[in-house]
Amino acid sequence: MRTAEIRRRFLDFFAQRGHTIVDSAPLPIDDPTLLFVNAGMVPFKPYLLGQTPAPYPRAASVQKCVRTLDIDDVGRTARHGSFFQMNGNFSFGDYFKAEAIEYAWELITRPVADGGYGLPESRLWVSVFHEDDEAAGIWRDRVGVSPDRIVRRGIVDNYWSMGVPGPCGPSSEIFIDRGPAYGPDGGPEADEERFMELWNLVFMQFERGPGGGKKDYPILGELPAKNIDTGMGLERMAFILQGMDNLYEIDETRPILERAAELSGRPYGRGGDTDVRLRVVADHIRTALMIVTDGVVPGNEGRPYVLRRILRRSVRAMRLLGYGDPALGELFAVARDCMSPSYPEVAADFDRIREVAVAEEEAFDRTLKQGTGILDLAVKDAKAAGHTRLSGASAFKLHDTYGFPIDLTLEMAAEQGLEVDREGFTALMAEQRRRAKADAQSRKTGHGDMSVYRRVLDEHGPTKWLAYETLATDSRVLAVLKDGEPAREAGEGDIVEVVLDRTPFYAESGGQESDAGLLSGGGARAEVLAVRRPSKGLVTHQVRVLDGTLAVGARVQAEVDAEWRLGARQAHSGTHVVHAALRQVLGPTALQSGSYNRPGYLRLDFSWRTRLSTDTRSEVEEAANLAVRRDLPVEVRYMPLARAREIGALALFGETYDEQVRVVDIGGAWSRELCGGTHVEHASQIGPLAITSESSVGSGSRRVEAVVGVEAFRYLARERDLVSRLAEELKAPREEVPDRVAALVARLKEAERASERLRGKLLVAEAAELAAKASDIAGVGFVTATAPDVAAGRALAEAVRERYGRPGVVAVAIPGEGKFVLVTGVSEGARGLGLSAADLLREALGGRGGGTPSLAQGAGVGTPEALVARLAELVADRLAARE
Known part of the structure; x- marks a missing residue:
């Protein structure tokens, strides 16, 4: 059964049972706690959390989701995919446990000919929260599941909450036995690879208090209205019904995998790294296609960075498979054909989508070239310092700053005889992940701050929003919030949030900045700084109190700045x-x-x-x-x-x-x-x-x-x-200004070229003068000089070196604060005597510096005179050793 058909059957089943079918929300949903939708219930959170009344009593959807926390497991397990689709049915104070359990069982076991999925009951197991006798009884008595296939599990496995105060409740799961080839017998407690979860039913019936972890919080009591949230993984059901071992081989991903295998000439199914890389390509191409379809473009932060990482991992996998030509355009076309039966917008907007992918592949190719150059410098510096390993910090910088994959760093460093401090790199990556998780957790716990808005909404109802109709309203202050907590009033100089019963102010959304204006009344005046919607139906005003006291219950004139x-x-x-x-x-x-x-x-x-x-x-x-x-x-x-x-x-x-x-x-x-x-x-x-x-x-x-x-x-x-002033300065008509400026720029460039030619002549003259004053060390001339900057120093060293008539060594010092730069040149005749600029400089600097046998540079400490003297000693020693 094709994935699109599994999807259709799910929606048809629940539509026939009175559910409103809701389209998938875009992946980059407007939620401060998430980069992308990561679960089917996310678009319904305002209804499930009681932030706003649900517009329908029951709903069903197939929601696009992206999760990247387990991205390193993609391709290595049967179940980890960065993009997946979650089939879900939801009840908002309508039906509860019995109906949710019966609906799931009916659909999953109904014969295919009758619109179901036809899974045999003998292969199905269920789990319940160990204290949920009600759910266990429904499974046993109303559905008919044998008690020996009803598993009771603890709070960690079978209890749901958002991680913050609010709704919570027990859950129940349906598992399928994939057979002895996948693991030992004994049900989900024994092995979850063999007994794989297909459907999770969450019964939101309680309210939890504050606390950490999955179990360290109090249960405050029952919710006034109980909700149902279920999730059935579409890809998991697809690979079960299609007889595949994993989600990479279903009809929505296998064609991508096969095309990648065809392009690279590396057949799938032989195991090892090749299979893993082909699976990564299949998964990531589909994920990127769906993210770009929803309007995200690659970048360096947030959602754009996630997309960039996924695209570049795809390109890198193709390169490791031995395919060096552009691949994303062709692979995206295959993914389009796989996904458009369920998402027609993929095909309708494909020209734009493909352009984004192709441009990113081109950019990554440039990054690889740039990263290769940076890696070469890092390797050269490590060798010059006598190290046999490239530091973890260097490898991490290449990965994090330039997008250079660690496996490529390992390969290229090994080619040049260096290991990589993999432990140091891993530690830095772990620290980055820790910060990312902490940031995600801080965003997640932002839901705790929403409780004050929920209370205001519950007590007073939605704000009457009149921004399209008027610029002024007579309003009443319903709430004053200081630092997120309710207050009775705010005084002069305070910056607070104010909730009004009605407002003419536009709240920031859709790219438009919020209105500015004033609240005034009862001797108080407050400047409106920002207007936002923290919860659907609720509008808050961030204000600075200019005069008087703004109190709860006060009548105010809310007036938008008309010019604004x-x-x-x-x-x-x-x-x-x-x-x-x-x-x-x-x-x-x-x-x-x-x-x-x-x-x-x-x-x-x-x-x-x-x-x-x-x-x-x-x-x-x-x-x-x-x-x-x-x-x-x-x-x-x-x-x-x-x-x-x-x-x-x-x-x-x-x-x-x-x-x-x-x-x-x-x-x-x-x-x-x-x-x-x-x-x-x-x-x-x-x-x-x-x-x-x-x-x-x-x-x-x-x-x-x-x-x-x-x-x-x-x-x-x-x-x-500006044009008038330029015309006046140039004493030219306005229409001639562009030509006059272009002529001036051309003359300036010619003057710079003439200056460079003159500088070259002066260097030649100075080089000849310096060569004439060279000291002699065992028949080799030794020239010393100073220069104002590194560029001049290198040019001078090259000029002396090339114009010296006999074997010679030149040392040019460039003074600086606390340290100086020394450039060393060795003529062809001196190189024939075994002298090398790079070797001499590194020995004089104690291993620092680098270059070629003819020209090298490095930074030193102390005095240039002492270092030049050391160079002269080294030249003498080398020449003496030859004798």
Whole structure:
């Protein structure tokens, strides 16, 4: 049974039982605790945690997930994949244990001909929390599972919580016996490779208090409404139903693996490193495809870094398999064909997706070249210092800073006769992972801070948000929060969070900065600094109290700064216009991947590989301003998400949308996007628009910045004044300024070339003069000199060395603070006598420095005179030894 069919059967089964089918949320979900969705329940967290009422009593989904904590196990086990899909059914205060257990068992054992998965009951085991007699009784009495296949397990295995105060409860799992070939008999307690978990049912029925670990917390009591959260791993079910040993061989990954094997000429199935690398490729290519589809582009931090790491591990695996040509474009095409039956957007947006992958592979190839050069220097320094090992710190820097894989460092260092301090590298990696886990835990425990918002929401209900309708409201202060804790009031100078019953302020979202303005009333005035939505339905205002006391229960006038809002509307509508102009000029693959706008300013990131030429940038700017001049109408409509997609509305990557969405049209289909921001009513209200910069923000992604309205006038005025001043200085008409500046630059470059030629002549003259003053050491001339900098020192040493008529050695000192640099040159005749610049310098410096037999340099301490004298002694000793 194909994976897409397993998915379809799951959704059909639960749709027939009254569940609302919810589309998968994008992988980069808007959640401060996560980089990517890592479990099927994540999009439903606000409902499960009681932060906001669920819009439906029961739901089902197949959620895309990414986990990378176990990335090093990918390819080595049957179950570890960085991308997976979690089938889940959920109840929000509707049905509970009996129905959840019966639904799971019915679907998993129902015959294939009747729409089920047809797993034989004789191969299935279940587990329950050891105190959950209710669940054990349902499995035994209502479902009919034999008691000897119902395993009772402790709190670590069969009890769920978020790790912070809130909902918790026992869980129950369904396992399948894969047979004696996979391990010993005895059920899940004996071996979880043989008895593999397929489905986990979580019964959220209690509330837990504070505490650490998986069991060190109190149970405070039962929840008023009990919830169900289940998860069935789609890939696990696929490799069971398809008769495979692991998730890398199912229909959504095996074609990628086989194409990688074909390209590399390394067949799969013979075991060892080859099989592991092919599995890594199959897993990582699919993961990267799905991440890029959801709008992430490679970068150096956060989600972009995770994507970069996954892509580069894929490339590295192909290189280790012996394939050196570009591979990602072709492998992504195979992955597209595997995934598009379930996710049509993969095929619809494939040109952009492929461009991102190809650009990153090209960038990584450049990194490998750069890293190779850096590694060569590190090896050379280690050898010069007499070391036989490359330090762990050097290997870690190559890995962490330059993306240079450790296995490549090991191979290349070994080729040059050095080991690598693997223990030191591993310790630094472990420390990095510890910091990352600590950071993840700190983000996770951020849910503890949400409790105060949940209490406010429970007590007062959602904020009446009127930002689209008015700039001022008469409001009541519902809550004042100081440092995350409730307070009765705030005094002059305090910075606090305030919750109002109604508000006209736009809360920061969708790239638009929040409104500015004032709260005033009862002798108090407070400046609004930021507005946000910490929980769905709740709006909070960060304010600085300017005068008086702002107290809970007070009546205030909440007023948005009208000029601020106007500038914000111009900038947000301007962002849509620039996006449409980019797509008009560059084509439909130039899709927005992120944006930010504030009054008068906008920034837009979009998918594109190359720098925009001056002419292209001007063309985009002109297309945007023509839309403004034509005064295109701006229309806001509300409609179902499915309808918005039908009419071609563009969604911002990474955003999660409700089933009812807001569509903003500028000029009809010319610019049609899903958007919750504030906008002008006609394009002419945007005012002039000027693009101020265009730059790279990562492989396959560019950024344009622009100003609009009054800020555009000011920018253009500054540009005009600059040109006027240049014209005045050059005494030329304004239209001739570019040619005059170009001529000046050309003349300056010619003057620099002439200066270099003169400097060369002076060096030759100085070299001849120095050579004439050379001292004699056993028939070899010895020349000493000083230079102002290293470049001049090397040039002088080379000039003396090449123009010395007989065997000679030259030493040029470059003074510095606390230490100095010494450059040593040895002429061809002196090299014939066995003298080497690199050997002489290293011995004089005690092992430091490096270079070639003809030219070397290194840093010394003490005085240059003493070191030059030491060099003279070494020359004499070497020549004496020859005799």
